[in-house]
Amino acid sequence: xxxxxxxxxxSVKKLNAVAKQQPQSAYVVFTKSLxxxxxxxxxxxxxSGELISPLKSVINEYFIPALFGSDVDTIESELFCRPIxxxxxxxxxxxxxxxxxxxxxSNNFLLxxxxxxxxxxxxxxxxxxxxxxx
Numbered sequence: 001x002x003x004x005x006x007x008x009x010x011s012v013k014k015l016n017a018v019a020k021q022q023p024q025s026a027y028v029v030f031t032k033s034l035x036x037x038x039x040x041x042x043x044x045x046x047x048s049g050e051l052i053s054p055l056k057s058v059i060n061e062y063f064i065p066a067l068f069g070s071d072v073d074t075i076e077s078e079l080f081c082r083p084i085x086x087x088x089x090x091x092x093x094x095x096x097x098x099x100x101x102x103x104x105x106s107n108n109f110l111l112x113x114x115x116x117x118x119x120x121x122x123x124x125x126x127x128x129x130x131x132x133x134x
Contacts, residue, residue, distance in 0.1 A: 001041070001051045008038055009058040019066035027067060027089070035092055042098045043105035052094045059091065 011034055019026035038052065045051075060077045067089075072080070082088035 001045065004038075004041060005052055005055050008034060009055050012055070012058045012063050016062050016066040019063065020069065023067045023069075026063075030063065031090060038094055039092070039097070039101055042094070042101035044102075046102050047099065050095075052098055056093060056095050059094070064091070 012030070015026045015030055015034075018029070038055065042052070060072075060074070064077050064080055065072045078093075080089045081091045081093045084090035
């Protein structure tokens with residue numbers, strides 16, 4: 001896990017050069033690619049928050065300031081890491097989301113296991129309804 005975090009942190013640092021010239025492109029690469037990579041890992045490894053904390057520091061110290069072309073204090077950084085639906089950037093705090101992602105993934109697996117294996121007659125429509133996807 002430490003090696004993965006180091007690779008992601010280096011990738012975020014490389015995006016800084018891009019963010020200075022093309023902030024939108026850097027933002028898209030960050031949110032659609034890099035962020036998705038560590039979200040996947042968080043779903044399968046419990047208590048990854050402490051292991052991934054160096055990544056949060058790199059995001060706050062390098063990436064967010066590079067997007068805006070100026071220094072960003074801690075409060076502003078926290079605001080930018082809120083969901084898009086409330087008018088923010090949707091940059092996920094990897095420490096805060098680690099346990100949430102793992103718990104959600106575990107719960108969805110258990111729900112799927114129950115509905116598909118334990119109760120095989122349970123229909124797909126009821127399963128999707130239980131997941132709130134309908």
